[in-house]
Amino acid sequence: MADGKLDYIAExxxxxAEKVSEMxxxxxxxxxxxxxxxxxxxxxxxxxxxxxxxxxTNTDSLKDHMARTxxxxxxxxxxxxxxxxxxxxxxRKKAVTDWWKxxxxxxxxxxxxxxxxxxxAGILKWLLSSL
Numbered sequence: 001m002a003d004g005k006l007d008y009i010a011e012x013x014x015x016x017a018e019k020v021s022e023m024x025x026x027x028x029x030x031x032x033x034x035x036x037x038x039x040x041x042x043x044x045x046x047x048x049x050x051x052x053x054x055x056x057t058n059t060d061s062l063k064d065h066m067a068r069t070x071x072x073x074x075x076x077x078x079x080x081x082x083x084x085x086x087x088x089x090x091x092r093k094k095a096v097t098d099w100w101k102x103x104x105x106x107x108x109x110x111x112x113x114x115x116x117x118x119x120x121a122g123i124l125k126w127l128l129s130s131l
Contacts, residue, residue, distance in 0.1 A: 083091070
């Protein structure tokens with residue numbers, strides 16, 4: 001009877017040892033997964049920090065750009081206020097005149113080039129016909 005009880009106790013102890021071993025294996029797997037998760041979280045945190053720094057730099061750059069744009073806008077408004085309507089009309093007329101002069105010069109050069117090509121073609125035709 002004592003042997004039966006000892007066998008029963010030994011069997012129960014073996015069962016407990018097996019369960020503890022299974023739990024230990026599962027716990028090791030969970031610890032490894034948790035360690036991997038913590039490492040990934042650290043990487044994400046570092047990436048978030050870098051992105052935050054880039055965003056801060058871009059925000060500062062945008063603020064600087066906006067300030068410069070405001071200064072430029074104020075400068076243009078001051079220029080417009082500085083000129084009288086007569087001066088503005090005179091500048092517009094001069095700009096249109098300069099544009100037309102440039103267009104006429106271009107067309108003149110184009111016509112001259114076409115005329116020169118025609119003259120060269122005529123000379124070549126005369127030379128070829130005289131041979």
